[in-house]
Amino acid sequence: MIRALFSAGNHAWPEYQETLPPAFRAAGLTVDLSREHAPEKVDYIIAAPNGPVQDFTPFTSCKAVLNLWAGVEDIVSNTTLTQPLARMVDPGLTDGMVEWVVGHTMRHHLGMDAHIHGQDGVWRTDYPPLAQDRPVTVLGLGALGAACAQMLASLGFPVTGWSRSQKALQGVRCLSSDTGLTEALTGAEIVVLLLPLTDATTDILNAGTLALLADGAFIINPGRGPLIDDAALIAALDTNIAHATLDVFRREPLPENHPFWKHPQVTVTPHIASTTRAKTAATCIAENIRRGEAGEPFLHLVDRSKGY
Incomplete structure (x- = not known):
């Protein structure tokens, strides 16, 4: 069983709770998606930079942090985040x-x-x-x-x-x-x-x-x-x-x-040019988790030295 922790605002959870499970199934994955996994048991964190997880230190088994936003400037400088970090390309x-x-x-x-x-x-x-x-x-x-x-x-x-x-x-x-x-x-x-x-x-x-x-x-x-x-x-x-x-x-x-x-x-205009769409983003998240489980390279990894 793959454990994925969803770390984003309360407003985002209903959409992703609906769209992520079918995306996981389509990718051939069995994923326990939750907002409350014990940190040491989490395999992947699906995170918004302003989400509840700000200290990534306890997530000792985490294979990757999958950012929900295209921009990573608010998360890439977090010194506790030592896991691979993937940008959202939705x-x-x-x-x-x-x-x-x-x-x-x-x-x-x-x-x-x-x-x-x-x-x-x-x-x-x-x-x-x-x-x-x-x-x-x-x-x-x-x-x-x-x-x-x-x-x-x-x-x-x-x-x-x-x-x-x-x-x-x-x-x-x-x-x-x-x-x-x-x-x-x-x-x-x-x-x-x-x-x-x-x-x-x-x-x-x-x-x-x-x-x-x-x-x-x-x-x-x-x-x-x-x-x-x-x-x-x-x-x-x-x-x-x-x-x-x-x-x-x-x-x-x-x-x-x-x-x-x-x-x-x-x-x-009030920051409305575009946004991550849960339906299409769910497919991107599922593909990166599939890659992680198959030992394949993650897509859209952030280069920490460049900041993107």
Whole structure:
């Protein structure tokens, strides 16, 4: 019998209590799923970083910790977590992110806001450029960034992707290194941020890098709030940045008195770009447990030295 401990908020338990058992059975696994296993008997921990388990020391038989979130910055630095840690790469989360990013990219590309909010009797006949004439840069080419970059490329946008390690994606110009970052941002008209949050990526959009963008550029950030220097962005909105659509922030919920709320060139969405979907995530969890029991490599293991 495999013992799996579910360590996440109370709100998440009913969904996973329903979706995980059939996923385990489909993978040929017999799993005792509970929220109350004795620590020394647990084989796997299915964990949200804000879940009840914060000290992993007692889990002496645990073979892996399977993160329920795509982001691991809130758990990877936990010094008691010495077991292998796997990120959540959930097809449902990926599809949701692609849909949100494409939706807001097209909104800015087509200039929809002027017509949605401009019902003032003015007949506006400004035509947008074709997608092929609108360079887009995606910062971060992990599972989410790669999927968004390739979907935007399939719509005709010339897409440049940048990541800390060199990647290769069909239809996407892929760059890495500091020099590559400068090249990726120079002249970009739409920038999408989907990087992991590390010391190296904090404030990656700052006064210097924002100045590289084309005049009238758009920022779309569904990644992590601290990827952007807030003060530098507000200043850039008065110079070369036309609008920023932000789904993530340094502090959440975004404080009521934060200048982003009332800034006419900022759209705030409440961290809703995408989420882990229990039905599809359950299949991912079951596959990693199957791999662990079969002695196969776990999928999506976190590199502690990189932080993702």
